[in-house]
Amino acid sequence: MQTVSDAFDAAYWRARYAIPGRAGWDAGRVTPPLRAYFDQLPVAQQPRILIPGAGRAHEAEYLHRLGYRHVVVADLAPEPLAELAARVPDFPKENLWLTDFFALPPSEPFDLIIEQTFFCAIAPSRRPAYARQCARLLRPGGRLVGLLFDTPFAGASEPPFGGTRDEYRAYFAPYFEFIHFNTAYNSLAPRTGRELFICLQKKSTD
Ligand SMILES: C[S@@+](CC[C@H](N)C(=O)[O-])C[C@H]1O[C@@H](n2cnc3c(N)ncnc32)[C@H](O)[C@@H]1O
Numbered sequence: 001m002q003t004v005s006d007a008f009d010a011a012y013w014r015a016r017y018a019i020p021g022r023a024g025w026d027a028g029r030v031t032p033p034l035r036a037y038f039d040q041l042p043v044a045q046q047p048r049i050l051i052p053g054a055g056r057a058h059e060a061e062y063l064h065r066l067g068y069r070h071v072v073v074a075d076l077a078p079e080p081l082a083e084l085a086a087r088v089p090d091f092p093k094e095n096l097w098l099t100d101f102f103a104l105p106p107s108e109p110f111d112l113i114i115e116q117t118f119f120c121a122i123a124p125s126r127r128p129a130y131a132r133q134c135a136r137l138l139r140p141g142g143r144l145v146g147l148l149f150d151t152p153f154a155g156a157s158e159p160p161f162g163g164t165r166d167e168y169r170a171y172f173a174p175y176f177e178f179i180h181f182n183t184a185y186n187s188l189a190p191r192t193g194r195e196l197f198i199c200l201q202k203k204s205t206d
Pocket residue numbers: 008013014025026027052053054055056057074075076077080099100101102116117118121122159
């Protein structure tokens with residue numbers, strides 16, 4: 001695990017959004033693995049979905065257009081949330097949460113948490129807390145689904161931070177059953193072979 005500062009705060013992220021070319025993580029659309037996952041979900045069940053570190057939240061836009069009405073996006077930076085609101089004017093304003101994911105209280109539990117380049121954006125020292133917080137916010141049987149880089153970004157001193165599947169397993173194993181934890185077959189071209197698609201189910205007791 002890299003030794004880096006924990007100080008990737010709202011000011012850090014706002015600056016990255018403000019400087020052209022410093023938001024290279026943004027695919028500009030829902031990524032193919034998540035699009036394929038969303039397309040086979042049963043919309044009629046209207047699950048409560050959280051997208052932490054959502055940024056411009058193309059996943060939330062896609063889910064909203066599919067008819068999902070209980071999608072919450074959380075981010076430290078106001079600018080990307082405002083961009084989502086401008087792109088999708090009928091996205092519920094009360095579901096745009098300008099907040100620290102790690103400070104979210106476990107109030108109404110979520111059925112699903114979506115991961116898309118948020119885990120790689122936090123300091124590696126916070127990864128155990130990420131796994132714990134996801135478990136805390138999900139109902140028993142709820143799922144954490146998304147993508148994790150499966151490659152070390154050697155020497156990185158700021159996000160994105162990489163890692164390996166063996167490292168990640170240790171964080172999630174205390175709270176989750178591993179339904180799927182394999183190299184994604186349909187990644188964006190620059191990420192091909194370098195990311196895991198994960199589907200983790202919260203254990204009944206944590
Ligand atoms: C690498 S970006 C990914 C954004 C988006 N998921 C995407 O793929 O385009 C990481 C995002 O996480 C947000 N973020 C970082 N730390 C956070 C925290 N503790 N709580 C909530 N959001 C956070 C940043 O503001 C930024 O928008």
